[in-house]
Amino acid sequence: MECRFSGTKPLKARWLRDGKELTSGRKYKVQSTDKSSTLKILTAERSDEGEYVFEVSNDVGNQIIKPSFTRKLKEMESIKGSFAQLDCLVSGSLPISITWFKENKEIEADEKHKCIFYENAASLEITRLDSSDSGSYTCIATNKAGTDQCSGVLKVKEPPKFTRKPDRVSVVRPGEAVFFECQVVGTPEIDIYWFRDGNEISQSSKHKMSFSDSLARLEITGAETKDSGVYYCEARNEAGSESCSMEMKVKEPPVIVKPFSPVEVVNGFNALFECQVKGTAPFEITWQKDSKEIKASTKHLISQKNGSVMILDVQKCDALDVGEYNCIITNEVGKIINVTAGDPVSFECKVTGTPELKVKWSKGGKEVIPSRQHSLAFSNSTSNLKIQSVQLEDGGSYLFEVSNHISVCKCEVTLNVVG
Numbered sequence: 001m002e003c004r005f006s007g008t009k010p011l012k013a014r015w016l017r018d019g020k021e022l023t024s025g026r027k028y029k030v031q032s033t034d035k036s037s038t039l040k041i042l043t044a045e046r047s048d049e050g051e052y053v054f055e056v057s058n059d060v061g062n063q064i065i066k067p068s069f070t071r072k073l074k075e076m077e078s079i080k081g082s083f084a085q086l087d088c089l090v091s092g093s094l095p096i097s098i099t100w101f102k103e104n105k106e107i108e109a110d111e112k113h114k115c116i117f118y119e120n121a122a123s124l125e126i127t128r129l130d131s132s133d134s135g136s137y138t139c140i141a142t143n144k145a146g147t148d149q150c151s152g153v154l155k156v157k158e159p160p161k162f163t164r165k166p167d168r169v170s171v172v173r174p175g176e177a178v179f180f181e182c183q184v185v186g187t188p189e190i191d192i193y194w195f196r197d198g199n200e201i202s203q204s205s206k207h208k209m210s211f212s213d214s215l216a217r218l219e220i221t222g223a224e225t226k227d228s229g230v231y232y233c234e235a236r237n238e239a240g241s242e243s244c245s246m247e248m249k250v251k252e253p254p255v256i257v258k259p260f261s262p263v264e265v266v267n268g269f270n271a272l273f274e275c276q277v278k279g280t281a282p283f284e285i286t287w288q289k290d291s292k293e294i295k296a297s298t299k300h301l302i303s304q305k306n307g308s309v310m311i312l313d314v315q316k317c318d319a320l321d322v323g324e325y326n327c328i329i330t331n332e333v334g335k336i337i338n339v340t341a342g343d344p345v346s347f348e349c350k351v352t353g354t355p356e357l358k359v360k361w362s363k364g365g366k367e368v369i370p371s372r373q374h375s376l377a378f379s380n381s382t383s384n385l386k387i388q389s390v391q392l393e394d395g396g397s398y399l400f401e402v403s404n405h406i407s408v409c410k411c412e413v414t415l416n417v418v419g
Contacts, residue, residue: 002120003054004036004091005065013037016053054093066146067092070120073139073152078129079239080158086124088150090141098122101138129156159240160186162233166246171332173253178220178227179407180246184235185214192216195232225250251280253334253397256416257308260327260338271314275327277336278308287312288326334397334412339390341417347385349411351402359383360401368398392417 005011013032015022022028022039029040037056041048056063071089078084090096098117100107107124109115114125122139134156140149164183172178184190192211194201201207201218208219216233228250234243258276265271277283287294287302294312296302301313310329314321324343329336339345351357359378361368368385370376377384383402387394395417401410 001040001052001054001094002036002038002091003056003065003093004070005056005063006035007056007063008058009034011056011058013054013056015039016055017050022052052094056093064093064143064145065091067096067141067143067148069139069141069148069150072150073137075153075155077155077157080129080131080156082129083125083127084129084133084154084156086126086137086139086152086154088122088139089120090122090139090148091120092141092148093143093145096141096143099140099142100124101140103135104138126154131156131158157187157237157239158185160184160190160235160237160242162235162242162244165244168245169247169249171249171251172223173333173410173412174224174250176223176410178223178248180218180220180231180233181407182216182233182235182244183214184211184216186235186237187239189237191236193234193236194218195234196227197229198232220248223248223250225252249332251331251333252278253412253414254279254283254329254331254336255414256329256336256338259416259418260325262418265317267318268316271317271321273312273314273325273327275310275329275338276308277310277329279334280331281307282331283307283310284330285310286328286330288328289321290323291326334414336414336416338416338418341390341392343390345387345390345415347398347400347413349383349400349402351381351383351409353402353404353409354406356404358403361385362399362401363396390415390417 005013011034015030022030024030027042029042031038037054039052056065067090069088069090073086073088076084076086098115100115107113112127116123116125122141124137126133134154136151136153138149138151140147161184162182163185166180166182170178194209203209206221208221210217216235218233220227228248230245230247232243232245234241254277256275257278260273260275263271263273294300299315301315303311305311310327312325312327324340326338337345351359361376368374368376373388375386383400385398395415397412397414399410399412401408
């Protein structure tokens with residue numbers, strides 16, 4: 001225990017316990033100068049607990065010295081989840097009591113907060129730091145002569161954390177623009193990095209990156225099949241880093257290269273329908289007769305050749321097999337529907353998302369407007385486009401778009417009209 005003092009010399013310093021002066025010997029060691037005095041307990045025992053008094057005097061009188069901080073609290077930074085220790089040094093006549101405050105509210109010792117005062121050093125240990133532990137801390141030292149205080153600021157830094165991530169897998173068509181968006185929280189400054197298959201992506205006309213209002217965004221313009229891969233967004237600050245991943249698949253929608261033609265067959269003979277298609281496999285194939293699905297059976301043999309030629313072989317035809325046959329070809333980015341001229345056809349898309357949702361159908365870059373030939377409806381999260389009587393000029397690709405204030409989603413269907 002140490003006390004520093006001043007006054008008119010000569011000064012006499014002494015240490016007391018229970019009214020008895022303590023002197024150097026086997027138990028205690030007392031060292032005094034004209035400015036300070038130290039008491040050391042050489043072999044501390046439980047019986048040494050109690051109140052010790054330091055007294056300094058001269059011809060004017062005795063004086064108990066009020067506390068003063070010889071080393072004050074400083075601004076400190078630490079990371080969320082770790083611990084912090086706030087330290088300061090205080091001098092003055094013992095006994096001195098130490099009290100800690102955060103934002104003017106007294107801190108009670110508990111599992112999270114540990115208050116220590118030993119050999120003139122006062123410390124506050126805080127474990128399991130959280131953002132709520134940030135703020136101004138004050139240490140107040142008090143004895144019979146008065147009080148002194150010092151304050152310091154603790155800043156708890158949070159590593160980045162993603163609160164919103166893109167879909168795990170995005171499937172798009174060639175030429176489309178793709179947007180990946182991530183919501184990030186954490187202590188500034190946060191740096192954002194984007195990677196594809198482990199290689200960092202640089203800002204360019206192809207890849208546009210931004211980070212504003214906690215939103216990290218990557219835009220890929222004119223997607224190509226070579227852009228397929230696993231993308232990573234990594235957020236870093238002084239407290240740590242976090243990343244999230246998403247996969248992009250660029251696939252070509254199915255396109256009919258060779259449609260099948262009307263078939264005439266003699267009673268009892270087989271009828272063969274073949275349809276050649278290109279695009280990104282795998283394809284989902286559905287055969288229909290008069291709008292009813294045909295299941296594979298001994299009557300209807302369904303097969304594929306080289307993954308691009310779709311075959312329906314109708315065995316031993318009779319009058320019941322007469323009708324309109326249709327082949328619907330679908331993959332993850334598009335669908336082809338074959339229909340006979342003069343028949344009606346209906347396209348339907350079900351959507352989800354945060355309102356307000358806006359939907360649009362277009363063909364060849366021109367929006368489809370309601371008319372006698374085209375009817376449009378959107379209710380119960382389902383958008384429907386119906387063509388009353390299909391004509392040859394109605395053939396082609398139809399694009400459906402749904403959008404809100406966050407993003408745009410698209411799907412495509414190709415209508416093949418058989419004359």
